[in-house]
Amino acid sequence: MALAAGLKKAKAIERCLLGANRITDVGLAELVRAISPDVLVLDLSQNKITQEINLANNLLKVSSADALFRNARYSKHLRRLNLSKNKLTPACLDALADMVEKSPTLEQLYIGTNYLSGKAGERIFGLLAGNKVLRVLDYSLNQLGDSGELGCAKAIAECFRTNRALQHVDISFNNFGKEASEIIAEGIEPNKHIYGFHYRGNYGWVNSKGFLVLEEKQETLLDSIEQQRMNGFDVTVIR
Known part of the structure; x- marks a missing residue:
């Protein structure tokens, strides 16, 4: 061009x-x-x-x-x-x-893989609670658990409780701690619409039934596990 x-x-x-x-x-x-x-x-x-x-x-x-x-x-x-991978910030x-x-x-x-904070996540997930169109969301490898963690976790939980459109969500590697993960776990438990939920690199792990188990799992470090890349409703493993 x-x-x-x-x-x-x-x-x-x-x-x-x-x-x-x-x-x-x-x-x-x-x-x-x-x-x-x-x-x-x-x-x-x-x-x-x-x-x-x-x-x-x-x-x-x-x-x-x-x-x-x-x-x-x-x-x-x-x-x-x-x-993805664009250094996006709350600006x-x-x-x-x-x-x-x-x-x-x-x-x-x-x-x-951007630099979006917990405050940003709180606002985005707050809006997604009423969204009726978006089905796939990759919000992995950001900074949701670093600033405004609990507010973000509450917004995520409320989104999971009320949103009926989302089906595939990745919030892996956002450094969510135990308290935030407890909040998120309560939100995902009653959800019957999300069938793909990725949570590696935070406190807890997702079992085969899609529930968030609140205990640490070995090998959650970014450089010690296989990486996954979302592509619509599929997941590609990157070694």
């Missing part, structure tokens, strides 16, 4: 306004990779984004992430958004929360 090539060479751009330019999924990926981290405003509204955006492992800046979340908020077609929380609350079609959201 010529535009992407030009953006790679451009310097001192602070506002990148690309709304209503018939940009497709593939073009969007190229553009985001090309845009300078110094860009403060990125507008990608009213483009031809269809069912899936995969921008995993691109080290997105806040402005780019904000634009993607806001684009997804208004998309009538987007069903799958993957922003993009408002746009993320707006998308989670209002997206009419998003069924799969992958935001694993």
